[in-house]
Amino acid sequence: MxxxxxxxxxxxxxxxxxxxxxxxxxxxxxTNKNFSIISNNCIGGITCSDLDQPFNSPTVDCFFYSSCYIKFCQNLKYYFSQELVEVPESKYAGKCGYVVAHLDDIEIHFIHDQDFALAKEKWDRRKQRVNFDNLFFTMSDRDLCDESDIDAFLNIDKDRAVFFSAKKRSNANNFIYCYNEKGEITTPLFAMYRVFEKYFNMVEWLNTGSIKAGEK
Missing domain, CATH: 1.20.5 (Single alpha-helices involved in coiled-coils or other helix-helix interfaces)
Structure with a gap:
């Protein structure tokens, strides 16, 4: 207590x-203030809030299971052209206490929304802001993530896609090994308390595309 x-x-x-x-x-x-962060969890939204930047991505306040997220990242323009459709339950988790929707063959979990109309309005509005000339991607090792997902994600863009993991699973430069974390990255705490900043300099990355260790 x-x-x-x-x-x-x-x-x-x-x-x-x-x-x-x-x-x-x-x-x-x-210095780079017109970026879009595509994220499979809360890191993107929290970063924009901290830096007082607009949500130039619809992935704020939602999460994806890994295989769906990889498909989404690999073909963003196609999926942004698809209509968001509510579904009664998740193919991964069954009934959920929040909005679950599909874009064609991928599933998105709107964990902060109880009303589909509101979730869709935010998604449609924010996807119009995406800056395809200034994109960044983040991902972490949870939600059924396997080695093939990690390899596929790391190859999306070696300078603009970073992967956070509690296990040493790759030697790629854009793979961020979070050595003090245990098991999978626990996204709410990892993002909420900005734990990722111990391992990775987010502002430097957004400014230059350079992947450097966090500030001591």
Missing amino acids: IQRVIAYVYKRTLFRVYRSYVNEKHKKKL
Whole structure:
């Protein structure tokens, strides 16, 4: 119980103060301000929020199972041309307590939405903002991710696609080995508390496409 209280206080007070300071520092360093981050989890949306940038991608507030995400990334323009259709349940997880939808043969989980019309409105609006000349891709090792998914993702764009993993599964430069994490990357905590910043300099990547270790 005491640990829960401490965690709650940290989240509501100390962490917010700390992030306010860090975000201001990062915003001053950011020079590339018209980017789109395609992400299979919360990292893309959190990064845009921290840097006070618009959501130039519809993948904010949703997640994909790995095989669907790979298909999506490999053929973005095709899938953006498809109509989002609500489905009653996930082919991976059955009934869900949030909106699940298909774009042709891929499935998208809108974990923060209970209303399909609202989820679709946000998706359709944000996909119009995607800057195909300034795209970045992020992915992490969860949601049924296997070795073939990792290889396929790493080859999408060696400078503009980074993969976060708690296991050493590749020697590729754009594979970010998060050596202190255990098992799979736990996306909510990994993104919410910006754990990825320990291993990867996000602002440097967005500015230059250069993949460097996080700031010490």
